[in-house]
Amino acid sequence: MTKMNVSLPGLEMKNPVMPASGCFGFGKEYSEFYDLSTLGAICVKAVSPMMKRGNPTPRVAETPGGMLNAIGLQNPGLEHVLANELPWLERFDVPVIVNIAGNTIEEYMHVAREVSKAPNVKAVELNISCPNVKEGGIAFGTDPNIAKELTERVKDVSGVPVYVKLSPNVTDIVSVARAVEDGGADGLSMINTLLGMRLDLQTGKPVLANETGGLSGSAIKPVAVRMIYTVSQEVGIPIIGMGGVTNADDALELILAGASAVAIGTQNFVDPFACPSIIKDLELKLEHYHVETISELSGRSWRPSLQPLTTR
Amino acid sequence: MTKMNVSLPGLEMKNPVMPASGCFGFGKEYSEFYDLSTLGAICVKAVSPMMKRGNPTPRVAETPGGMLNAIGLQNPGLEHVLANELPWLERFDVPVIVNIAGNTIEEYMHVAREVSKAPNVKAVELNISCPNVKEGGIAFGTDPNIAKELTERVKDVSGVPVYVKLSPNVTDIVSVARAVEDGGADGLSMINTLLGMRLDLQTGKPVLANETGGLSGSAIKPVAVRMIYTVSQEVGIPIIGMGGVTNADDALELILAGASAVAIGTQNFVDPFACPSIIKDLELKLEHYHVETISELSGRSWRPSLQPLTTR
Amino acid sequence: MKKVEKMTVVSHRSIAKNIYECSLSGELVELMARPGQFVHLRVSDNTIPTLRRPISICSVDHQKNAFTMVYRVEGIGTHALSQKRTGDQVDVLGPLGHGFPISGLKEKSHCLLTGGGIGVPPLYELAKQLTKQGHSVATVLGFRSKEDVFYEAEFSELGATYVATEDGTLGERGFVTDVIATNRLSGDRYYACGPRPMLRAIENNMTIPGFLSLEERMGCGVGACLACVCDVKNEEGYRKVCSDGPVFKAGEVVI
Amino acid sequence: MKKVEKMTVVSHRSIAKNIYECSLSGELVELMARPGQFVHLRVSDNTIPTLRRPISICSVDHQKNAFTMVYRVEGIGTHALSQKRTGDQVDVLGPLGHGFPISGLKEKSHCLLTGGGIGVPPLYELAKQLTKQGHSVATVLGFRSKEDVFYEAEFSELGATYVATEDGTLGERGFVTDVIATNRLSGDRYYACGPRPMLRAIENNMTIPGFLSLEERMGCGVGACLACVCDVKNEEGYRKVCSDGPVFKAGEVVI
C-alpha cells in the first residue's frame, strides 16, 4: 500500500481518499457498510460552538448531473461532538479532520482550540465558504483580508494544522488562496459548492425551503479542476481537492490538476461504498500506469517536460 | 400567437425564444433546418472590429451534463459581417441582436455604432464576460465601474438598445448588474459560461488547447436560475436568460426566475430543431396551465401572493 | 454490515395509470423483516439522475427470495425505473429505516390501515403480517380517481376494504377521513401512510394510538446527510425520516 | 431542408476487438449519396453524454433503405451506442459534410485507398462506388494488432488489399506508409482517412493528387459553432472540418 501513502501537514494517510465534510456525518452511518480504517482520513460534518438546527426542509433538490443542498450546517454543537462523536471515532485507525463553521472569528477560534485537543483530530478545516447560512460563513470566503485574519487567529490557538476550505463563488480565487497562505494556513480544501437554485414549475417557487443551495456532484467537476489547476500553481501549500468526484478517474483528474488528496462528497449518497471503491480502483490505476507513488502525479498537468503515462 | 409575444427594448418578439450567441453562427446553417422567421430573435456570434482567428483546436470538450468551449471569439470581423452576414439575414422576419466583443471601450463603441445602422439589427449585446480571451473581455465583466463606463460610452453611440451580457464568474453579480443599469443598459443577458477545465488522464494535459474553457449546458442551469432570480429582484431592466436550457420546462424555469426571454445555446448542437421545438412546447404549456401571456410568468417565483399554476 | 446489491427484475407490469408493480430478487430479501421499510434505488449508471430514489417495500416473498414494490412514475427517476425489463438489474440499497411496529398489540386486535396514493404500498406487507399474527384489519385507500386505484382486490382478501376517490369515480367520493367518519371506523391501533395533509388530518381526528409513515426528500437515505429531518413535538431535538423513520408514533414529530 | 431522424437499428454486431458494425434504416438514407460523409448521432435522451458523436457512413444500401457504420468503443458515447439492440432507435443528424470526390477521374483510373484504424470505414463505400464506375482500387489498411483488424475480406472483393499491423501479428509489420513503399503502390489518385500522423506521412510521401479525410472534436457538426476549424495552407482563412470537410484536397489545409 505504500504507493498510495500521502503525507500532508498533520495527516499521515494510507491513501489520498477521504469523505468530504457534510457527506459522511461523523462516520457512524457508513461504519455499518465498511471498516472506516480503510480511509485515508475522515472529514466530519461542520462543527459550530453551539448546536445548530439548520434550515427547514426540503433541504435537497436534484439537478442535471448534480444536486443542491441547503442543510444549513445542522450539527449537535462542540460539546456534544467532543463528548460523543470524536471519542467514538477513536476505535478506527484513521486521522480525523474537523470542519469548523462559525459566525465570528472568535467562534472559529473557540472550536479549533477545543477540538484540536482531541487525540484523533489531526487537522481542522475552516469552512469559510458555506453558501447556506445567512450570516458569517461566506463573507470570510470572499474577502481575502478577512480570510487571512481568520487564518492567522485560528493558527494562534489550534493545536493541529489548519486547512482552509475555499469558496468557488468568487471572482478571483487565487487572491483568497494567497491571502490564506500568507495567514499561515497549512493547506487548502477546494472546492465547496457553487451557489445554485431550482424552481418547482407548478408552484412557481424554489424547491428548497432555503431558496438557494449549494451545487455539488459531477456537474461541478470542471469548475473544481480549473480552480485547483490555477491555485496549485500559485501557492506552496497542499490542496485537498473535491468537487464531483464519482470514480477513480475523477480522483486522478483532480490530483493531476494539483490536488494532493481527494475528498468524496455527493458520491457517498449514490454509492455508500464510494470511498473504498475509489481507493481500490486508484491503486489498480497506479499499477496500470506503472506509477511509483501517487504523490508523483500531483500537479502533473502543469509540470514541464510532461510525458504521457504509459501502460507498458 | 399573442400569448407568446414579448416586447423588450428594441425587440418586438413573436415569442420569447432565441438562439444564444456563438451557438448559431450567423444563422445560415440552421436556416437549412427551418425557417428562421419562427424565432423570437436571433443573437449572432460575437463580432469584433477586425477578423479574429480564435484559439487552436481542440476547442470543445465534454463534461458531465455539459460541455466546455474555447472558440476564442473567432469571427470574420465587422466589415464582413456588415457586408455579408447581416444583409443575408434580412430575408427573415426576425429581429437580430449583434453580440459584440472588444479589447477596449473604443472597440466596443466602434462595432456598436456601425452594426446599429443595419436595418435588421434591433439591439446589441455587449459580451463583457467571455472567459476565452486573455485581454479585455473578462475584466469588463468583473469590475462594476469599468462595466458601467463601457455601458455609458456604448449607449452614447449605439443606434439601438444595449443589452449587457454578464459573467457568472464573479463574487457579486448584483453589483455588476446594478452598475450596468446605472450606466444606461436597456437590458441584461445572463449567464455566460462558467470557467472550467478538463484533463486528459493519459497525457496528463488539459483537453482544450486553450487549457480552460467555458462551461455550458444543463450542468450550469441551477447557477443560471440562482443568478437570474437574484438579479431580477434588484434591477428594473429586463433579462434575457440563458444557461442550460434544453426544453420548454427549462425555459419556463428561467422565466419564472425572472427572465423575460430565453436564449438557447448548447442545445442547438444536440438538436438542431431545439429552438422551434421549445417554442412549440412552451405554447402548449401556456395552454395547459391556462396562462394568458408568457410575460405574466416572468419573475413569478419571487412575486408575492403566488398561486400555483393550475391545469384546470 | 449493510450492503448494496444489484438485484434482478423478475416481473414488472403496469397496474394502474402510471403505477407499476415490480418484483426484484436477490440476497437482500433475507434482511427484509419489518413492514414499512424502504429501499433506496439507483436507476442509472451515470449521474442523471444523480440521487437514489426511496421506494417502500410493498410485499416480501422469502420463498422466492423476492420483494415487490409499487410505484408511480413521477419524474426522471421513476421513469428510468419503469424502463427496466425482466432480467435487468437494479442497484438496491436497503432495507432502510424502521418500519411499522406490529408488536405490543393484544391478541386478536383490530387495526385500521389508511393509505393515500403511493402511500398505499407499504400497508400491504403490514396487512399481511398483522393478519398472519391473528389480528384483523380494515383498510381505507384514497386515490384521486378511478384510474389511479390499485391493490383494492389484494387488500380485500385480508379484511374489509374501503376505497375513496376525490372525484367519486370509484368507491365513496371524498377523502379517506370522510370514509373513516361515515363508516365510524376505529380499532385498537391505526397505521397511516400518504401525503402530509392526509396524515395531519388523521392524526388530528383519531383518538386511538397510531403510527404514521412520512415522506421527505432524501440524500443518503442512511442518516448521514441530514437532508430528511423533521422536528420533534414539544422538544428541542429532531428525527431523520430515513433512519429514525419513516414511521413515527403519532404525536412524536411535527408533520 | 435538412433533417433529423430516429432511425431503427436493423443489425448490430461486434466484428473485432471493441469494433462494432451497426446498420440503421430510415428515410435519411435517401440523402446519402457521396462516400465519406458522416452522421452525427445522439446516443442518449438526457444530457449524459451531452454532445452528438460523428461517425462515418461506411456503406449504403438504397434497396433496403439502410446504411452501415463501423465504430470503435472509445468512451461513454460509443459505449452507449454499442448497447442499442435491434429494433431500438438512434437519433441521426446527417448526412453531413462533403465526402470524397469521385468525379474528375479519367476512365478506368486506378485509385489507392489508405485507411488507419477507425479511418477505414468511409473508404469502403468509396471503394464500392469507384469500382462500380469502372475504376480499380488497391487498399492499404493499417491497424495496431491482429485483433483490431476488420473488413479485410470486404475490401479484398473489390481489389488488391494489403494489411499492415504495428506489431506484425497480421499482414506486414509496420505502418501503411511502409506497405505503400515496399509494394511501390501508386495510381492516378489517392484517398486516405486515419490518424493525423498517418495523414501527414501520406501527404508528404505521395506524389500523385489525393484527398484526405480529417477528424476533429465537434460541437454542432453543421458549421455553426466553429469548434472544428483547421487552417488553410498559405492563406489567411480557415476551414470547418464538419461542413467544408471532412475531406480536403491534399495540400489544402494544415494537418
Ligand SMILES: Cc1cc2nc3c(=O)[nH]c(=O)nc-3n(C[C@H](O)[C@H](O)[C@H](O)COP(=O)(O)OP(=O)(O)OC[C@H]3O[C@@H](n4cnc5c(N)ncnc54)[C@H](O)[C@@H]3O)c2cc1C
Ligand atoms: C420512505 C419513502 C417511501 C416511498 N415509497 C414510495 C412507494 O412505495 N411508491 C412510490 O411510488 N413512491 C414512493 N415514495 C416517493 C418516491 O420516492 C418519489 O415519488 C420518487 O423519488 C420520485 O422520483 P422521480 O425521479 O420520479 O421524481 P423527480 O421529481 O424527478 O425527483 C426529483 C427528486 O425529488 C425526490 N422526490 C420527488 N418526490 C418525492 C417524494 N414524494 N418523496 C421523497 N422524495 C421525492 C426524488 O427522490 C429526487 O431526489 C417514497 C418516498 C419515501 C421518502
Ligand SMILES: Cc1cc2nc3c(=O)[nH]c(=O)nc-3n(C[C@H](O)[C@H](O)[C@H](O)COP(=O)(O)OP(=O)(O)OC[C@H]3O[C@@H](n4cnc5c(N)ncnc54)[C@H](O)[C@@H]3O)c2cc1C
Ligand atoms: C468526421 C468524423 C468521422 C468519424 N468516423 C468514425 C467512424 O466511422 N468510426 C469510428 O469508430 N469513429 C469515427 N470517428 C471518431 C468518433 O467520432 C469518436 O471515436 C467518438 O466521438 C468518441 O466518442 P466517445 O464518447 O466514445 O469518446 P469520448 O472520449 O468519451 O468522447 C468525448 C468527446 O470527444 C469527442 N471525440 C473523442 N474522440 C474523437 C475523435 N477521434 N474525433 C472526433 N471527436 C472525438 C467525442 O465526440 C466527444 O465529444 C469519426 C470522427 C469524425 C470527426
Ligand SMILES: Cc1cc2nc3c(=O)[nH]c(=O)nc-3n(C[C@H](O)[C@H](O)[C@H](O)COP(=O)(O)O)c2cc1C
Ligand atoms: C449534503 C451536503 C452537506 C455538506 N456539508 C458541508 C459542511 O458541513 N461543511 C463543508 O465544508 N462542506 C460541506 N459540503 C460540501 C462538500 O464537503 C463538498 O465540498 C462539495 O459537496 C463538493 O464535493 P462533491 O461534488 O463531491 O459533493 C456539503 C455538501 C453536501 C452535498
Ligand SMILES: Cc1cc2nc3c(=O)[nH]c(=O)nc-3n(C[C@H](O)[C@H](O)[C@H](O)COP(=O)(O)O)c2cc1C
Ligand atoms: C460554442 C460556444 C460559443 C459561444 N460563443 C459566444 C460568443 O461569441 N459570445 C457570447 O456572448 N457568448 C458565447 N457563448 C455563450 C452562450 O451564448 C451562452 O451564454 C452559454 O453557452 C450558456 O447557454 P447554454 O447553456 O444554453 O449553452 C458561446 C457558447 C458556446 C457553447
Ligand code: FES
Ligand atoms: S437522507 Fe440523509 S440523513 Fe436522511
Ligand code: FES
Ligand atoms: S462542429 Fe460546429 S462548426 Fe464544425
